[in-house]
Amino acid sequence: MALTPAPSTTSPSSTSSPSTAAPDPAPAPGPQGAASLPGDRIASVRLSSVYLPLATPVSDAKVLTGVQAPMTEIALLFAEITTKDGHDGIGFSYTKRAGGPGQYAHAREIAPALLGEDPSDIGRLWTKLVWAGASVGRSGLATQAIAALDIALWDLKARRAGLPLAKLLGAHRDSVRCYNTSGGFLHVPIEQVLDNATAALERGIGGIKIKVGQPDTAADLRRLTAVREHLGDAVPLMVDANQQWDRPTARRMGRAMERFGLTWIEEPLDAYDAEGHAALTATLDTPIATGEMLAGVGEHMALIDARACDIIQPDAPRIGGITQFLKLAALADHHGLHLAPHFAMEIHLHLAAAYPLEPWVEHFEWLEPLFEDHLEIRDGRMYLSARPGLGITLSDRARAWTRESEEFRR
Structure with missing residues (x-):
């Protein structure tokens, strides 16, 4: 035919x-x-x-x-x-x-x-x-x-x-810790960042991530100090440098940020600098997270082989879908890495729920207008729904x- x-x-x-x-x-x-x-x-x-x-x-x-x-x-x-x-x-x-x-x-x-x-x-x-x-x-x-x-x-x-997709894959849990990123970008004045963090926590989100990597590193530290003082010591706090620093700056900033008790420092170096990330991972007490910009399982394997991070951050749409994500997740679990998938929470909630070690999922409200069905968030966690599959319908x-x-x- x-x-x-x-x-x-x-x-x-x-x-x-x-x-x-x-x-x-x-x-x-x-x-x-x-x-x-x-x-x-x-x-x-x-x-x-x-x-x-x-x-x-x-x-x-x-x-x-x-x-x-x-x-x-x-x-x-x-x-x-x-x-x-x-x-x-x-x-x-x-x-x-x-x-x-x-x-x-x-x-x-x-x-x-x-x-x-x-x-x-x-x-x-x-x-x-x-x-x-x-x-x-x-x-x-x-x-x-x-x-x-x-x-x-x-x-x-x-x-x-x-x-639900997580149940088909073999879920380890029915909910996953979640943190918000969308309220902490660098174009947002610090007063609004603090208000956004409060609103996220009131919504039930469990952690806050803010962007760093400004040309003036002292401005980053002032911004981070204000957020930590606003949240208190108990709320998980992450920073994301978006590959901005060179190796010396990343070392200095990593040491300066140890006092904030961060859950992780994300993408301190170029995404493909496995050697540099490995040195930071071995040197700093604060965990290093990276991987979101890589475009395949092979590229992530370079990070894993170099012991270049504590937390790996694959993005299923970027690496070829769920089939490839599952291959990478098996490798990451074998090496004892924690998991915090990047963006696309509608997909990554299911994949994180099926990961053996307790993961994180990134909350962005940006994609919510695309779908009729929204995810349940409370008590610091994002919950699987009973809807089959991904549980989404285009709006x-x-x-x-x-x-x-x-x-x-x-």
């Missing part, structure tokens, strides 16, 4: 060129003969490019030092997969400042490879998608596009089982923010 994309739907401001017909899927190679077995099959894949506007331009250390412009929106790639038996799943990836059109374009090229496939064969399908775009590589934009599809397949599998606002959308059908 020939495969053709369903009619494309776009926002009034966007355009979309017609896509070519997708070829009939060939039987999967290998002795298993997976494609010849009876059972449910993927009937359609819908991709949507959604741009979430931020109420206020957001600045961290890289903005204050002129490396980046303030962030004004987040580009998201949504994948919605439906089977011939009527099961469905949703997944998403994202990017900030640049790359949204590229992720969407790559996903459009490879998504038809899923049609006619058994949605349960997630590991095999991840590999098939990688090879569908092999020339682009196995990290960065390519695997971030795959991530949306991979996450949708896991959501579908859990929904079909009638289980009308998310549909309205869609710039391009295309559906491929069997």
Whole structure:
């Protein structure tokens, strides 16, 4: 049967060129003969490019030092997969400042490879998608596009089982410690940072993270002093330098911040400086956390092999989805690392709940307008819901923010 994309739907401001017909899927190679077995099959894949506007331009250390412009929106790639038996799943990836059109374009090229496939064969399908775009590589934009599809397949599998994703994976807990980041960016005056911290704690969030890495390191210490005095010693407090410091500055600042009893210092150095992070980890009493900017399991392995952190911070949409996250989590657990996944709490709550050591999940309210269902937060923790899969449904606002959308059908 020939495969053709369903009619494309776009926002009034966007355009979309017609896509070519997708070829009939060939039987999967290998002795298993997976494609010849009876059972449910993927009937359609819908991709949507959604741009979430931020109420206020957001600045961290890289903005204050002129490396980046303030962030004004987040580009998201949504994948919605439906089977011939009527099961469905949703997944998403994202990017900030640049790359949204590229992720969407790559996903459009490879998504038809899923049609006619058994949605349960997630590991095999991840590999098939990688090879569908092999020339682009196995990290960065390519695997971030795959991530949306991979996450949708896991959501579908859990929904079909009638289980929250964490329960399908094998949960160690029904709730996870959570901390807020979105109230502590460097564009926010310190008085507002303190008010934001109070509001977060009153909402039930358990910890507060603020951004550091200003050109004037003394200003960082003044800001941190004010937050610690405001919170008291009992509230978990983290800082994030967003890769701003060189090695000498990171050592000096790490020592100066020991007195604040921080839960961790995040990204003190360039994300790929495993040797420098390892030296800090060995020298400082305060735990070192890093990993959010890395784009694959292999890149994280360099951190693990170098003993470059106490807390690893993978981002499932950035490293290729849940399939790859589970590989990394097994490695991290084997090496006794703690886990604090970056961003995308709607996904990472489930993955953190299935991690053996007590983890943290990062709270950003930014993505909440995209979904009809919101997470329960109380007593310092984020709770799994009873909803199957990821437990999320796209909101009308998310549909309205869609710039391009295309559906491929069997």
